[in-house]
């Protein structure tokens with residue numbers, strides 16, 4: 001079995017004349033915590049969109065565990081075990097925290113949400129299991145006391161936690177996290193970082209986009225730097241930190 005879960009070749013996406021993503025080759029290793037950093041507009045979120053099926057690439061190939069997923073839809077990629085979170089959380093404001101959790105479980109599981117609404121007898125046990133699991137996860141994330149609150153009542157940081165909870169309820173093998181610490185206070189950021197580390201230690205392969213460089217350097221085994229859609233560095237945190245191309249990319253973007 002290959003120890004690379006993701007293989008990307010020649011992946012390109014342009015918007016008008018702008019090359020948002022232009023990644024020649026990138027392989028990600030199983031059980032590794034890898035981060036992607038880069039200035040605003042470097043193409044990080046677009047890269048996530050391309051590998052998770054939320055946007056079609058113009059060119060290139062994406063393989064997940066040796067299966068070609070280049071034109072696959074997000075739900076089928078999720079069923080293959082790769083789940084992503086969003087920079088701007090996609091929690092449902094008009095559902096409670098618990099409903100958000102349970103909805104995610106039912107959409108990725110084979111049991112359709114519609115069937116769960118009809119409540120076949122066999123469905124009741126599934127629903128009970130999902131509910132128990134939801135509470136377990138909410139407890140781990142410290143949002144269980146908000147279970148019956150509407151998601152819109154959560155703070156920005158709690159929404160991030162809920163989004164994380166929704167992403168782990170289906171036991172993913174791979175998690176793509178788009179700025180899990182953005183807009184979160186330092187104390188909660190520390191907690192979320194610990195949760196991510198725990199998930200990694202449980203054997204989940206993690207690819208994280210994050211602007212909090214200190215956090216990235218602290219927990220990542222490998223750091224990939226994107227600038228203008230291209231990989232300009234791919235190494236250990238220590239090496240990336242002192243890479244002149246990287247420093248230049250960040251300074252250049254600050255001067256704009």
Ligand SMILES: Nc1ncnc2c1ncn2[C@@H]1O[C@H](COP(=O)(O)OP(=O)(O)OP(=O)(O)O)[C@@H](O)[C@H]1O
Nearest residue numbers: 015018020038039040041042043044045046047087
């Ligand atoms: N749907 C779109 N239409 C046009 N341009 C887009 C679209 N989506 C992204 N872009 C552009 O593509 C480039 C890459 O955007 P992307 O959101 O991937 O960057 P990013 O690295 O995630 O940035 P940030 O750190 O600010 O989240 C940017 O210049 C952005 O303006």
Ligand SMILES: [Mg+2]
Nearest residue numbers: 044045046087
């Ligand atoms: Mg982004």
